[in-house]
Amino acid sequence: MKFFKLFALAFLCATSLMAQGSDSVMLRQFYNVALEEGHSYENLRHLCKQIGPRLSGSKNAQKAVEWSKKLMEDYGFDKVYLQELMVPHWERGAKEASFIIEGNTKIPVRIAALGGSIATPANGITAQVVEVKNFEQLKSIGAAVKGKIVFFNRPFDAKLFDTFEAYSGAVNQRGQGAVEAAKLGAVGVIVRSMTNIIDDNPHTGGMRYQDGVTKIPAAAISTKAAELLSQKLSVNGSAVKLYFKQNCQTLPDALSYNVIGEIRGSVNPDNIITVGGHLDSWDLAEGAHDDGTGVTQSIEVLRIFKVLKYKPQNTIRAVMFMNEENGLRGGAKYAELAKQNNEKHIAALESDEGGFTPRGFTIEDAPVALAHFSKWKHLLEPYKVSDIEAGVSGSDLGPLKTAVPGIVLIGFKPDSQRYFDIHHASSDVFENVNKRELELGAASIASMIYLIDKYGTK
Amino acid sequence: MKFFKLFALAFLCATSLMAQGSDSVMLRQFYNVALEEGHSYENLRHLCKQIGPRLSGSKNAQKAVEWSKKLMEDYGFDKVYLQELMVPHWERGAKEASFIIEGNTKIPVRIAALGGSIATPANGITAQVVEVKNFEQLKSIGAAVKGKIVFFNRPFDAKLFDTFEAYSGAVNQRGQGAVEAAKLGAVGVIVRSMTNIIDDNPHTGGMRYQDGVTKIPAAAISTKAAELLSQKLSVNGSAVKLYFKQNCQTLPDALSYNVIGEIRGSVNPDNIITVGGHLDSWDLAEGAHDDGTGVTQSIEVLRIFKVLKYKPQNTIRAVMFMNEENGLRGGAKYAELAKQNNEKHIAALESDEGGFTPRGFTIEDAPVALAHFSKWKHLLEPYKVSDIEAGVSGSDLGPLKTAVPGIVLIGFKPDSQRYFDIHHASSDVFENVNKRELELGAASIASMIYLIDKYGTK
Numbered sequence: 001m002k003f004f005k006l007f008a009l010a011f012l013c014a015t016s017l018m019a020q021g022s023d024s025v026m027l028r029q030f031y032n033v034a035l036e037e038g039h040s041y042e043n044l045r046h047l048c049k050q051i052g053p054r055l056s057g058s059k060n061a062q063k064a065v066e067w068s069k070k071l072m073e074d075y076g077f078d079k080v081y082l083q084e085l086m087v088p089h090w091e092r093g094a095k096e097a098s099f100i101i102e103g104n105t106k107i108p109v110r111i112a113a114l115g116g117s118i119a120t121p122a123n124g125i126t127a128q129v130v131e132v133k134n135f136e137q138l139k140s141i142g143a144a145v146k147g148k149i150v151f152f153n154r155p156f157d158a159k160l161f162d163t164f165e166a167y168s169g170a171v172n173q174r175g176q177g178a179v180e181a182a183k184l185g186a187v188g189v190i191v192r193s194m195t196n197i198i199d200d201n202p203h204t205g206g207m208r209y210q211d212g213v214t215k216i217p218a219a220a221i222s223t224k225a226a227e228l229l230s231q232k233l234s235v236n237g238s239a240v241k242l243y244f245k246q247n248c249q250t251l252p253d254a255l256s257y258n259v260i261g262e263i264r265g266s267v268n269p270d271n272i273i274t275v276g277g278h279l280d281s282w283d284l285a286e287g288a289h290d291d292g293t294g295v296t297q298s299i300e301v302l303r304i305f306k307v308l309k310y311k312p313q314n315t316i317r318a319v320m321f322m323n324e325e326n327g328l329r330g331g332a333k334y335a336e337l338a339k340q341n342n343e344k345h346i347a348a349l350e351s352d353e354g355g356f357t358p359r360g361f362t363i364e365d366a367p368v369a370l371a372h373f374s375k376w377k378h379l380l381e382p383y384k385v386s387d388i389e390a391g392v393s394g395s396d397l398g399p400l401k402t403a404v405p406g407i408v409l410i411g412f413k414p415d416s417q418r419y420f421d422i423h424h425a426s427s428d429v430f431e432n433v434n435k436r437e438l439e440l441g442a443a444s445i446a447s448m449i450y451l452i453d454k455y456g457t458k
Numbered sequence: 459m460k461f462f463k464l465f466a467l468a469f470l471c472a473t474s475l476m477a478q479g480s481d482s483v484m485l486r487q488f489y490n491v492a493l494e495e496g497h498s499y500e501n502l503r504h505l506c507k508q509i510g511p512r513l514s515g516s517k518n519a520q521k522a523v524e525w526s527k528k529l530m531e532d533y534g535f536d537k538v539y540l541q542e543l544m545v546p547h548w549e550r551g552a553k554e555a556s557f558i559i560e561g562n563t564k565i566p567v568r569i570a571a572l573g574g575s576i577a578t579p580a581n582g583i584t585a586q587v588v589e590v591k592n593f594e595q596l597k598s599i600g601a602a603v604k605g606k607i608v609f610f611n612r613p614f615d616a617k618l619f620d621t622f623e624a625y626s627g628a629v630n631q632r633g634q635g636a637v638e639a640a641k642l643g644a645v646g647v648i649v650r651s652m653t654n655i656i657d658d659n660p661h662t663g664g665m666r667y668q669d670g671v672t673k674i675p676a677a678a679i680s681t682k683a684a685e686l687l688s689q690k691l692s693v694n695g696s697a698v699k700l701y702f703k704q705n706c707q708t709l710p711d712a713l714s715y716n717v718i719g720e721i722r723g724s725v726n727p728d729n730i731i732t733v734g735g736h737l738d739s740w741d742l743a744e745g746a747h748d749d750g751t752g753v754t755q756s757i758e759v760l761r762i763f764k765v766l767k768y769k770p771q772n773t774i775r776a777v778m779f780m781n782e783e784n785g786l787r788g789g790a791k792y793a794e795l796a797k798q799n800n801e802k803h804i805a806a807l808e809s810d811e812g813g814f815t816p817r818g819f820t821i822e823d824a825p826v827a828l829a830h831f832s833k834w835k836h837l838l839e840p841y842k843v844s845d846i847e848a849g850v851s852g853s854d855l856g857p858l859k860t861a862v863p864g865i866v867l868i869g870f871k872p873d874s875q876r877y878f879d880i881h882h883a884s885s886d887v888f889e890n891v892n893k894r895e896l897e898l899g900a901a902s903i904a905s906m907i908y909l910i911d912k913y914g915t916k
Contacts, residue, residue: 031617031619032617035616035617036616036617158493158494158894159489159490159493159494161489161840161841161842161898163894196893196894197893357815357873357875359842382619383619384619384817384845387842415815415873417815417892417894417895417898418892418894418895421892434875434876434879435654435655436616436621436654436875436876437875437876440619440875
């Protein structure tokens, strides 16, 4: 009996080691394919250079839909299809203009209308400027902002290691600033760009209006110009005026699509694991890191599986979400259909924090899965992508949480230090993506999807 | 007695927790200073833009000596001084020229003479080309290379996660290629640039000759041109010729210096902890990542201590080594003087793998220190710089190993993915350094030096 127990134990250990051995061999193959014969970099080049900016509702967004559908068909995925949806359609129009005015001196500064903003009157707005750091300060100033432009100038907190935390701490100025300023009678809003660095690129991004509150135009200003404006205001105060002009507009909602490619599960085809990024991008650049990298990595995961003839047990679905940037309609539609069709979703992973060196994965509100996934750290350590931590996943996945109870939501977590240098700015171009960093991300995501496919989420 | 034991245990735990608490507070302060009021980035800008390339023996190298000495004096370090040494003095001369020749067609390609190489004859060299991947293949070809140019074209192994491993696997072509080719009668050597990426920048670097073996000129060729040349050779073979011309020369050894700044130890001033980088750089760019970042980070460590009024127990020494790139004379001189003066060195750390996001530290052949340092991982984890691993330290520290028995040698280990994109090429410029990544490195090194100062190496 004792002998049998020992033997059983040895057998268990051996099979466990063998399984782990085969897992580490499999992960090695994912990295080999991604690094030696990867397609993600050239696919990203095409998306950035042949298509380019692709804001929801634009012609380029439609081109990106057609291109990614054809790409996945050409790769021979088992099923490639579209999910129809309606998206907001906002256009920037002519390039914005802005000056700081001191007496007879006009100093041009670089701004960019915030997505969703209304235009200024055709002659632009010229007004005194009130600088504030936050909504509390704005409220304490109160009615004195009437007829003026409110200048939100709270910078990122440089002390925060994760730049997404710094972004979270500053971004309400952009999203909610126009509403709070309009409540007090301001005529326009200028927001310091959401970035760590001091340069001359304005960073656009979404903003909201509120029913019952007057809509006023809102724009981002480059950090360099924000520092200049702040300095001028501190010296000359009410003698300083700002002029800005933008002629952006919101058109009727447009027809668009999520794009989906699948490899059918060999054991449980009805169980689904989703891996995705978003296809739309802001209009100022090429949407390279945001989120061309997530899109091309997601497609690469399925391509790697096919190249290696790996047959997943569950259906693996690459999803190119539409309209993450200014509406999240793609994420909402995906969740709505998942619920409507009673789909069994095991997990969903999004890559939407850039194509930088992978550090790990964040698991959203799922402590059991977090503990389970943490057992795989030793497999991920050779590639230094073993930070398995609690945290948010991806914006497009949010609606799945209530639509598909029990689904585990995962965020791909690359190094965050450079992301906000280029985020939503004219510098988010292909040239700022490093080939190896992008490829390592694709292989890391493939590894995570493989492990979930094989060992589940608990 | 039992009560006393329990009490003693509780007391020990409490003081240990307090010590850890104060350590985490101290590390947080290092990062705050580096990120919020750091000088490393602006110092690097000066070194790159106001001084620029600074190969040993050049006027710029001397300017860098004077600048870094004055900088540390201005910061009020306790002692700032120079160590005199003689360095090799090699000059590139006029820009190189090279063509692939096919019949009447000449295709210009980009090359750069390797450091230490002799010139070609004034009219250049024109010869048939023999492509090889390694020395074994070269030897198997044997005397057939006589009168020809040997083209070493073994690329980096993309599969290796750490790009320094890929570099190690390829760099013997650059260092030893001319000797091996000359032994068989070749008239020149062209080496594929030591990089992962395919672009048009040749990457220079050191090469050696050997007594008794004819010296032949050697140059690096861009990876793009290497691919083209290889393709031409595969199609047209002996009909393809290469022309190249360079007029570099080696002048007599020149006087130069290591530059050293110290904060005197408050408890054990005779015990020394060294933190350094190298001041010299290749001549094609600004030596930003190689190794302006190591230099400015090392100075920043001492500056951070001063700003925070932190009094180290041991003497902390920032060392700007001279001549890492083509001679290692600075490292040799530093070790020689340490031995001669019977200095007590506890540890030495070098930052010479670029100013990228910090990942951790490598400890060279010191398992006891490795185990000891590993106890600090929890303090480094909030900054994701907790990879404490066995590995090589830095080239400049090598000579200390025998000169100062017992010294612990440490390498600062940033993310390696982008390093060889720019290494020794015209793209190693200030613009390719990210401010936060650089600053995080400085704070990480300060943290490690602080912990060694406080808790020793075992």
